Amino acid sequence: MKYMMTYDLMESARNTNQWLGATARAFAAYPMMSWGANPAMDWLKAWGEVTERTFSRMVMKPDWNIPPVTCDKGKDHPVVVETVLERPFGDLIHFTIPGREPSKRRVLLVAPMSGHYATLLRKTVISLLPDADVYTTDWHNARDIPVSAGKFDVEDYTLYLTDFMRELGADLHVIAVCQPVPLALAATAYLAEQDPSAQPKTLTLIGGPVDPEANATEVTDFGRSVTMGQLEETMIQRVGFKYAGVGRMVYPGLLQLASFISMNAESHATAFRDEIIRVAKGEASEHDRHNDFYDEYLAVMDMTAEFYLSTVERIFKGREIAQNAFVVDGHQVDMGKITTVAVKIVEGENDDISAPGQCLAALDLLTGLPDDKKASHLEPGAGHYGIFAGSSWRNNIRPLVLDFIDANAGKKTKKSGKVVAIK
Structure with missing residues (x-):
């Protein structure tokens, strides 16, 4: 997997999912869709909003955003x-x-x-x-x-x-x-x-x-169960042309994130399902508990x-x-x-x-x-x-x-x- 092609393929998949979310949100928000009550459009818009936010956060470094200190x-x-x-x-x-x-x-x-x-x-x-x-x-x-x-x-x-x-x-x-x-x-x-x-x-x-x-x-068990050659072959990729580190050998953040999520896949799936429901019902907010956690959790680095x-x-x-x-x-x-x-x-x-x-x-x-x-x-x-x-x-x-x-x-x-x- 030590090729720019595999690195760029992951970035393309991420970018495509972000675009799909943005497209769904924009389509559901089109004024014509508001001519009458249509729950399907509410769900599509909610799915698009959560999906776009999720995949866009994967390539953004969060701000420290430290609040004032009271002395x-x-x-x-x-x-x-x-x-x-x-x-x-x-x-x-x-x-x-x-x-x-x-x-x-x-x-x-x-x-x-x-x-x-x-x-x-x-x-x-x-x-x-x-x-x-x-x-x-x-x-x-x-x-x-x-x-x-x-x-x-x-x-x-x-x-x-x-x-x-x-x-x-x-x-x-x-x-x-x-x-x-x-x-x-x-x-x-x-x-x-x-x-x-x-x-x-x-x-x-x-x-x-x-x-x-x-x-x-599980972390130590994984370390014992694979050889260094296997790790290098399956985990290491070469940074693509989009970034300043082009050609550098890295363990990509997106690949790491996939490993993180796979450890608790069911709980993550439930969290995103519940957030889509909250957005559709108008109960979510910009800084609700889900967004505060996942805005940081999804922001990964190579x-x-x-x-x-x-x-x-x-x-x-x-x-x-x-x-x-x-x-x-x-x-x-x-x-x-x-x-x-x-x-x-x-x-x-x-x-x-x-x-x-x-x-x-x-x-x-x-x-x-x-x-x-x-x-x-x-x-x-x-x-x-x-x-x-x-x-x-x-x-x-x-x-x-x-x-x-x-x-x-x-x-x-x-x-x-x-x-x-x-x-």
Whole structure:
């Protein structure tokens, strides 16, 4: 499948479905169709509206759209997104709040590169902003990166994280979510050996595959059941002429989305059927629950082929992180060299992506870290999304993480449970 033709064929199918939806909506909205009551036209228009929106979102990067932050004096402050460090495959961005004094908590939120944009963590950012100065990694869509920019694999990802940590300085607290958990751990260990003064104060690891074999899921079972040759042959395609990354080998976002949806196909089909019914009845809205979720869920990005394949081969199959045998830029990283960075593990009891135990395995690797700098939390009843963006995160996990940050920051701050700016 490593051809531009297959990549363009998927894009053509997406574009055709978007056009069909737009055509159905326009046809049903034609004034002549309103001469009398015609339920069929209402259903056609509803189907067209939902279909057009669904397929158009697949190639759009969502906006951060962060609402103003209310500080302790009751004044609303706008949030401005600024680029701190710009790199070919991803930027370090800062959510600045003009008019607010700098917060004592400086947080780097490491977003996943697993098919969705960093805006997947929008709700996480919103929840942290009243209590912290927030930075995040904003990974770029591989289809938009020229081949001349070179490769980007798990080692490059790790080095990006070390550069971002150096840029922000040692008075920093890192929170890694899902896919980047093992690489954030490796980046911290790399700094512990190469540049100890650039290490963060704390490292919070949320639902990531440090040791995928600690508790098997469908994801790990799939990784074991296929060979690298099969993955490269069936998953990798070459970007077509439409985008700046023409010729780059990628794992296409549309192909990833098909995999995501197939895991829960029945529930997704039900969700779209119910939304069409709501639109036909006039009960839907621009920002209803369905649109808020699927506008983000359907927005997918291509990953470089080397990043996807090296993740499967080295993190899942080879378990290099779990075995403390991960090599970055010719240097074998030793997790045992982390001796001063406090580490907290957060897992969800019902996480079917990174099951309980996969992330907790990180603590066993930290042989040089005192026990009083290790912590863990298993959130009862929480799934994968809930531990970083749902009610479990907002009500239970976020306060625990902020308390952990404060306890290891070396200075006193206000109680984390209060939604006020820390000055």
